[in-house]
Amino acid sequence: MYYDIIVVGSGIAGLYSCINAPKDTSVLLISKSDFLNSNTYLAQGGIACVLSEKDSFKSHIDDTVRAGRYENDIEAVKLMVTEGPLDVKRLSTMGVEFDKEDGGELKMTLEGGHSARRIVHHSDSTGREIAEKLLESARKEINISLAENTFVYDIKKIDDMFAVFVLGKNGKRDAYFASNVVLATGGIGKIYKYTTNSSIATGDGIVLAKRLGANIKNLSYIQFHPTALAIGEGERVLVSEAVRGEGAYLLNEKGERFMHKYHDMGELAPRDVVCRGILEEVKIQGSENIYLDITYKDSDFVRNRFPYIYEKCMEAGIDITKDRIPVFPCQHYLMGGIHVDFNSNTGIKGLYAAGECSNTGVHGKNRLASNSLLEAMVFSRRAAINIDIQNHSYKMIDADIRREGTSLIEPSIKEEIRDIMQKAYFVVPDMGMIAKGLSRLGEMIKGIEASSYIKDKEYYETFNMACVSKMVLEDIQKNGQA
Structure with a gap:
């Protein structure tokens, strides 16, 4: 089936880009797991946003750049800080219930690195409140179709059109077509033994984008909470x-x-x-x-x-x-990722990335608390409203690849990946363990590719985790200490 826009990922970036897409376009939202299984849903703190006369854009910008060790893209920071308040206010009109004082004004809390109280919140479940209300809004839009428990294992570019290959819940393979794809697949937390991330965070979108030729930037910029x-x-x-x-x-x-x-x-x-x-x-x-x-x-x-x-x-x-x-x-969080411009464009015509899988330059080397939801809204909206819709005729592709292979991939491979990453790069990189880790990950990737494993969701996740882990360690080795 053909759509104008296919969005991969159902966190705040994926849902908000769908909602902001032109109403005369056909949009398909694909979620790897259930729609509410995302890092957005787990977000507790809130959204950092200048909504008080006691605060200022300059203060928020300064705090963001200071936390990011002055490696931020200052123009991207300015866009996020100045445009963000309108997006936060829009959430309220969509039913998101932020905590309020007795007089009705928004309650604002303080978090690390901030010089003012500017974080609006819904108790300590802000992400859940936002995800639920955005999903409700998406369901009401007649131009948005939703596909749950559907895993995107490959994307191919054919002229000016994308073929998005998926594995359904029952393992059935299929393909969807679109002139535009927005990757909003979240982070990479599951490559670590200990993470605050949800089960979906295996770096799938980053591997898909790299395969399509996108630039992956600063993948070693990982935040540990x-x-x-x-x-x-x-x-x-x-x-x-x-x-x-x-x-x-x-x-x-x-x-x-x-x-x-x-x-x-x-x-x-x-x-x-x-x-x-x-x-x-x-x-x-x-x-x-x-x-x-x-x-x-x-x-x-x-x-x-x-x-x-x-x-x-x-x-x-x-x-x-x-x-x-x-x-x-x-x-906890990935600051690097698929490199994009101010409209979330990857440089590959029709391919966009938003949210944690993307690298806008906003966060620099370290994310300021509660800037993640703000960034995801601003840049997913910018992606949606700047997409160039084109009509194509398309050829059907046989997506029903045989379940080649004779055995299931061993769960122990994922555990070994996590063990490598925990030893090689936990807060402070260990250059000796990074060298050993890179050698082993290279062997693992070759072994997975040459194996007789059945190509199911577990296979692709494991392969993606190994590839992303290797990219992270290569980035540290290339650029020195993270």
Whole structure:
């Protein structure tokens, strides 16, 4: 079937680009998993946005560039900061319920790296609220079709048209056609043992874009969040920056505050600084026991302000109104990705990228807290309204490739990839382990390609994870320390 626009990914960037597409176009939204399985849905803190007379665009721009270690594209930052407020206001008109003061004005919280209270939020489940309301809006648009549990395993460019090859829920192969494709496939968190990312974050869109000839930039610019709940393996619960914004202290094993030793903003320093401060404290004390403490605050305030975090910690036997929260850094966000211009164009006619899989230059080397949802809205909207719709006749392609292969790919390969990445690049790169990791990943990629594995979703995910991991380590090796 032919569409004007195919959007791959159902987080905020994918949904918002669909909603902003011209109403006289046909749009297909493809979601790898269920529509609400995304990093957007898991986002807690909120959206950074200048909506108060006490704040200013200049202040938000300065904070963003300072956090990004002055490697940001300043013009992209200005676009995001100045255009973003209109997008945030539009969310309210679409039913998103941001927390408000008794007088009706928006509540704004403070997070690390910000010099003013400018983060609007929906308790500590802002992403879930936005994702649900955007999905409701998309469902109401008659020009938007939705395909759930559909995995895009390849995209080919044929003249000025794209053939998008997919695996359906039952493993059936098919192909869709469009003159324009927007990649909004999210991050790469699942290449790490410990991540706050959802299960879909395997870097698929980045591999697809590279195969099409797009430029992949700064893939080693990975943000590690300093305060994930340090319990269990795999996906870890994020303990939002907003908890520190509301006054929580970081404590070492002895119960002492320590961040003042590493930055004059203390617990509210930019994320990369806090991560490095924690690791330095770990070296000093010879223990990974680090805690976040908000017990001195009113217990009703804590429960009402952070209901999701309270609930998740209670499931682990931790009452955050009475107990310290064990935390430790883990992988959180990708600043690099598919390089795009101010309209999210990749440089390949008709191919756009938005959200975490893209590299707009906004974040520089380190993302300022709560800028991610803002960036995703601004640049996905810009993509949608600047798409050049063209009509094509197209030829049907046989997408029903046989399930060649005799065996399923081993889950242990994914685990080995995660082990390599955790050892080679966790907050601070280990150049020796990077060299070893690159050698092994190269072997793995060749082995996967030459194998007799059945080419199902697990196969393609594993292959993509290995390719993205190799690109990350190559980027560090090429450019020096991340």
